[in-house]
Amino acid sequence: MNTALAVSGLVKSFGRSRALDGLDLTVRAGEVHGFLGPNGAGKSTTIRVLLGLLRADAGDAELLGGDPWRQATELHRRLAYVPGDVTLWPNLTGGEVIDLLGRLRGGLDERRRDELLRRFELDPRKKGRAYSKGNRQKVALVAALASDAELLILDEPTSGLDPLMEEVFQECVREERESGRTVLLSSHILSEVEALCDRVTIIRKGRTVESGTLADLRHLTRTSIEAELAAAPDGVAAMEGVHDARVTGTTIALEVDTARLDPVLRRLAEIGVRGLVSRPPTLEQLFLRHYEDDLDKTAGTAR
Amino acid sequence: MSAAAGTPALVRLALRRDRIMIPAWVLVTFVLIAGSARATTDLYATVGQRVRFVATSNGTPAIVALYGRIPDARSPGSVALFKIDIIGAVLAAVLSILLVVRHTRAEEESGRLELVGATGVGRRAPLTAALLVAGGADLALGLLSAAGLVAVGLPVEGSLVAGTAFATVGFAFAAIAAVVAQLTSSGRAAVGLSSAVLVAVYVVRAAGDSADAGGARRLTWLSPLGWGRQFRPYAGDRWWVALVTLGFAAVMVAAAYVLVARRDLGAGLLPDRPGPPRAGRAxxxxxxxxxxxxxxxxxxxxxxxxxxxxxxxxxxxxxxxxxxxxxxxxxxxxxxxxxxxxxxxxxxxxxxxxxxxxxxxxxxxxxxxxxxxxxxxxxxxxxxxxxxxxxxxxxxxxxxxxxxxxxxxxxxxxxxxxxxxxxxxxxxxxxxxxxxxxxxxxxxxxxxxxxxxxxxxxxxxxxxxxxxxxxxxxxxxxxxxxxxxxxxxxxxxxxxxxxxxxxxxxxxxxxxxxxxxxxxxxxxxxxxxxxxx
Incomplete structure (x- = not known):
């Protein structure tokens, strides 16, 4: 298995505040890797260390088999980056910026450039100052996607795009995966990560809290079940691993720890199932659980 | 909510951001004016020396074009203001342009004004605040320059007239910049266009000053920089010229407010031309x-x-x-x-x-x-x-x-x-x-x-x-x-x-x-x- 980038025990402080506090992140070649965390978790700082824009205080970072700080220039030929907040030069047109960035990276696929401009409905004749946030982001996206880089690093690339353009973006990323490119996609939009990513790393406060495939992570979580039964669901709500059960007549809605799914389903079957809806946990729920830890800690004393 | 609501807060914000730039600019002007006036008064101490100096200076076309004629050879103050009357006015004008654009168009371009504009700040408040800050800075520049001239030993009234000339030429350019900032959509272009106006009025003044006596010399009355020299400090002390500079500033400010009311946030009145869709080879x-x-x-x-x-x-x-x-x-x-x-x-x-x-x-x-x-x-x-x-x-x-x-x-x-x-x-x-x-x-x-x-x-x-x-x-x-x-x-x-x-x-x-x-x-x-x- 090839590793596109690997980071371990990364530490970076700005003055007294610690932005990264022992962060780990591994992205395999050819995968779309979701990099999730709330605002201020350290996503952008990690990416800037990977790009050699910041120097880590401690820890190891390897990018495409090289050192992101010392070999920055060579490595950057093989990757393309879209910042979360794209700044353009006020008097250069979008088309000029796309060409410039392409040339700096060492080449641009002309056909793909034109196709992407069309798909993203971007006017390349407008000056940088006239673009909205979303359009500035499209300029950087077109430049990155039209390059022949093997690794794409996208830092919250859709934060300014409307839902229609987000759809176009998702299509493009799927095409990139099919053509074998590696994508590191930082985001706090969970549905986007869920729709696109093979594996996910969740960070909080500069630390990695969870990492794995979406399936792996679901093991750690609960499945929601709604069942219509033949009789009243006596005792189900009190079973081990069942949470938030709500009973109305012969209908029950509950959450169950994935590890306790078997006994609960067996019990429901004994009562007699007339209808059943079961849903895997969404990333929202995954995410919220990490928040809950914090909330519990602060609320725990009050309770 | 009134259209000027929030102005005091914006003035404080601007002063906080310019707490180094404005004092430094005013101080450098003061040193330049007082230092140069002192050197000139020492140099041409007697009436004879002054008369000879003025005769050649006023007789050299390049000098007349660059700095204008010295109106009164007998007055030490009038000779002392050689060069610096125009330099002081230009310094006030540039300071005004920079301040007004910085707190109006440049803020708008950066998007910061949007953030501020969504709070309890009226539509006219940013322009009002910028004009107040620029006007205040011009006033400080004028007063300090006058103080410097008095300290050198020149008459008080003439020094105040000179200071008034600097300050009110500054007002005029603050007002010009206020109008220009409504026309362009970038701060850089607003500074550029305002500076072009400054250069143009300098050239008009130079043409008027260079002309032989008569009609063409009235050209200087078409240039705000020409007005600055028409104050004639120490050589007639024409206070009434302030009516011209202030009147012009008032008209331009009114025009700027009309334009503010007619346009959208972020938009200029001069359209942005589309540029090339591809980058040139360079x-x-x-x-x-x-x-x-x-x-x-x-x-x-x-x-x-x-x-x-x-x-x-x-x-x-x-x-x-x-x-x-x-x-x-x-x-x-x-x-x-x-x-x-x-x-x-x-x-x-x-x-x-x-x-x-x-x-x-x-x-x-x-x-x-x-x-x-x-x-x-x-x-x-x-x-x-x-x-x-x-x-x-x-x-x-x-x-x-x-x-x-x-x-x-x-x-x-x-x-x-x-x-x-x-x-x-x-x-x-x-x-x-x-x-x-x-x-x-x-x-x-x-x-x-x-x-x-x-x-x-x-x-x-x-x-x-x-x-x-x-x-x-x-x-x-x-x-x-x-x-x-x-x-x-x-x-x-x-x-x-x-x-x-x-x-x-x-x-x-x-x-x-x-x-x-x-x-x-x-x-x-x-x-x-x-x-x-």
């Missing part, structure tokens, strides 16, 4: 980018230096007439510039000024590297296979080559004009060489910015402070009688007094070496540090 690397971003600015600087050089060359021929038999003046210019011939001393002094002017372009260009970094645009380029060294070196290369070009253009232009007058073709090469002799000192100024940028990026603006210090030490040092050790801090002090003076290679070697060390320190420092914002 825009292929960091050097191409730095060149592209600075080339328009360099073009205008080059035009200005060509004109200044030509004017210098034109004035050079009549220098000995101007100074004439005033032994004191000869001494002073010799003290300022050194050298044997008076003409050479004059040219040397003026080329020294131009050197500091070129350094302003150099510092500005090198500072753009910092601007690119804080704006986030540097990140985009540095993440795209451009090394730190190459990126910074590109900006510095434009700064170094641009300043050398400016000095060469000024030298050749002055040489050509002077050669045309004196009939000695060798002057062109001699003056071009003398102008280029300032380049190593200019490069040291660029080096200061580079070193600060690489090692202490948050203090990169110290490059401007260093340049201001160099100006005061080099031009003011001999006049103020500062110890040589202090004067030596400025690189410009070490430039041999060319043309005419003794030129040895050693000072050039040293200045060049210092520049190289500073530039290398900056480049090495930048390779080692984090990108900051």
């Amino acid at each position: 825009l292929a690397g960091p050097l191409g980018l730095a060149w592209r971003l600075q080339r328009t600015s360099l073009l205008w600087w080059t035009v200005a230096f060509a004109i200044l050089g030509a004017v210098l060359g034109g004035m050079a021929g009549s220098v000995s007439d101007i100074v004439g038999d005033s032994a004191g003046a000869g001494d002073l210019i010799t003290k300022l510039g050194g050298g044997e011939a008076l003409t050479d001393a004059f040219l040397s002094t003026e080329l020294s000024f131009l050197g500091i002017g070129a350094a302003v372009f150099g510092v500005q260009t090198a500072m753009r590297a910092r601007g690119e970094e804080t704006a986030g645009a540097a990140e985009l380029v540095l993440a795209a296979s451009v090394g730190r060294f190459r990126w910074l070196a590109s900006w510095l290369a434009v700064a170094l080559a641009g300043t050398a070009l400016l000095m060469a253009v000024a030298g050749v232009a002055s040489g050509l004009v002077y050669a045309g007058q004196s009939g000695d073709g060798g002057e062109t090469g001699r003056l071009a060489g003398a102008a280029l002799a300032r380049v190593p000192a200019v490069w040291v100024s660029v080096g200061v910015v580079a070193a600060a940028f690489g090692l202490l990026p948050r203090l990169a603006a110290a490059g401007w402070a260093a340049l201001a210090l160099f100006l005061v030490l080099t031009e003011g040092g001999p006049l103020l009688g500062l110890p040589q050790g202090v004067q030596d801090v400025s690189p410009f002090t070490h430039v041999p007094h060319l043309p005419g003076g003794q030129a040895s290679a050693a000072p050039f070697g040293w200045l060049f070496a210092v520049a190289v060390v500073l530039l290398a320190a900056g480049l090495a420092g930048f390779r080692r540090r984090d990108l900051t914002s």
